[in-house]
Amino acid sequence: MSVLMTIVIILAIIVIWAIADFTLGRKKHQSESNKLTLSPEDGDWDFFSEGSTFFAQFFEDLRAAQSFIYVQFYIVRDDPLGRELFQILKKKASEGVEVFFVVDALGSHKLPKQVVENLRSSGVKVLLIERPKFPYLFYSYNRRNHRKVSVIDGRYAYIGGYNVGEEYLGKDPKLGHWRDYHLRLSGQVVRQFHSLIRWELEQSTDESFDIDFPDVSETGSEPFELLATNGQHMEEFFVNKVNEAKSSIFIGTPYFIPGRKLVQALKNACQNGVKVKILIPMRADHLFVKEAAIPYLLPLLNAGAEIYRYYPGFYHAKVLMIDHSFCDIGTANFDKRSFYLNNEVNCLFTSETLIEKISKVIDFDLQQSEQLSLPDLTQRSILDRTKGLFANMISRFL
Numbered sequence: 001m002s003v004l005m006t007i008v009i010i011l012a013i014i015v016i017w018a019i020a021d022f023t024l025g026r027k028k029h030q031s032e033s034n035k036l037t038l039s040p041e042d043g044d045w046d047f048f049s050e051g052s053t054f055f056a057q058f059f060e061d062l063r064a065a066q067s068f069i070y071v072q073f074y075i076v077r078d079d080p081l082g083r084e085l086f087q088i089l090k091k092k093a094s095e096g097v098e099v100f101f102v103v104d105a106l107g108s109h110k111l112p113k114q115v116v117e118n119l120r121s122s123g124v125k126v127l128l129i130e131r132p133k134f135p136y137l138f139y140s141y142n143r144r145n146h147r148k149v150s151v152i153d154g155r156y157a158y159i160g161g162y163n164v165g166e167e168y169l170g171k172d173p174k175l176g177h178w179r180d181y182h183l184r185l186s187g188q189v190v191r192q193f194h195s196l197i198r199w200e201l202e203q204s205t206d207e208s209f210d211i212d213f214p215d216v217s218e219t220g221s222e223p224f225e226l227l228a229t230n231g232q233h234m235e236e237f238f239v240n241k242v243n244e245a246k247s248s249i250f251i252g253t254p255y256f257i258p259g260r261k262l263v264q265a266l267k268n269a270c271q272n273g274v275k276v277k278i279l280i281p282m283r284a285d286h287l288f289v290k291e292a293a294i295p296y297l298l299p300l301l302n303a304g305a306e307i308y309r310y311y312p313g314f315y316h317a318k319v320l321m322i323d324h325s326f327c328d329i330g331t332a333n334f335d336k337r338s339f340y341l342n343n344e345v346n347c348l349f350t351s352e353t354l355i356e357k358i359s360k361v362i363d364f365d366l367q368q369s370e371q372l373s374l375p376d377l378t379q380r381s382i383l384d385r386t387k388g389l390f391a392n393m394i395s396r397f398l
Helices: 003-032 051-063 080-094 113-121 137-142 190-203 234-244 260-271 289-303 336-340 352-367 374-378 382-393
Strands: 035-037 041-048 068-073 098-104 125-129 149-152 156-160 177-179 182-186 222-230 248-252 275-281 306-310 313-315 319-322 326-330 343-349 369-371
Touching (some): 003 137, 035 190, 041 051, 041 352, 051 149, 051 182, 068 080, 156 326, 190 222, 234 260, 234 319, 234 343, 248 352, 260 275, 260 289, 275 289, 275 313, 275 352, 289 306, 306 313, 319 352, 326 352
Parallel strands (some): 068 098, 098 125, 177 313, 248 275
Antiparallel strands (some): 035 222, 041 182, 041 222, 149 156, 222 343, 248 319, 319 326, 326 343
8 A cells, every 4th residue: 555545544534533523522512511691780890901901900909819719711821921820829829818720721731730730739729621531532622611700809700801921911023912801890790700610610521629609798880691601502692682783783803703693693784774893803813714704704794794904913802782782791702613612701781881981992993993895805816715715614613
């Protein structure tokens, strides 16, 4: 048998295995996945759209913690910002604060083992969640825990798009200025984050730990609620909210690969006179995500939607605003990965003052962006079109 034939056979076996693995893994996941919906509870808020102000406040709250810290991110880097976080967590643990540190096993796979062991030896309880595992190795590799939530002393809860790394401070020259949206909540709504964490650990197939949550004594002035999903239900939620729109829809996302259902809902909205605006980044932090978006952007441009590309740097915010009266900020992107694979959580609210503040930031971001036209997407080179065909084939995994 020739070397070429051997290679072809090996590749065929790998492809067949990957398809079978993913198909069976997906069926098992669908049979087990569910969602967490909670009744709204009152809270107060702070909103962040700059990494410097977000991390300054976040680290200040961590340093002031008296009894309890729960920190969870998809990505935590072993860089100056990450090391500052590690030092804070270790110091608080040495002071007798109960400290929990949870990261996605693959999202944070570059964390050195010695860093994790050093945290543990310092009294920090560490969990690397959603490790790839048999029998569905390929599927579990693609299924990630994408949530980014933190809770401090039962007083403050954080949710949004920021992870922990120098690029989130705009220090990666390839990505430039980093734009993200993140919430800091206080009041009774913090109890929803306790419920989320408890539910998440019950769902996890990894090792877990028992947590005694502190009491939440503070009240709040406006209702907030969490929606958490495990690789299903988020698409249905977004489609339903789009269908409710009467006058306007704004979507901000770094990855726009939504699938047919959401695109059809947005097209219907355009045809019903709803003004649809979508903001995506000009730069890409992953291969093929820009190309994979084109088949979904084209029909929306034809339907009358306005599409903008953020130029100052990388736009990573995840936001849905309907009629300037409902808003959703969380961890879910408008892509197939967030809809069908990832564990996500979003915060839903109708606060007029918060929506007004977010709207001003969105308006500023749109002013810094370029509006796309049909020729921008239709007049592409043969190479770009070829890349687009390949991107469409693997769009579920981008």
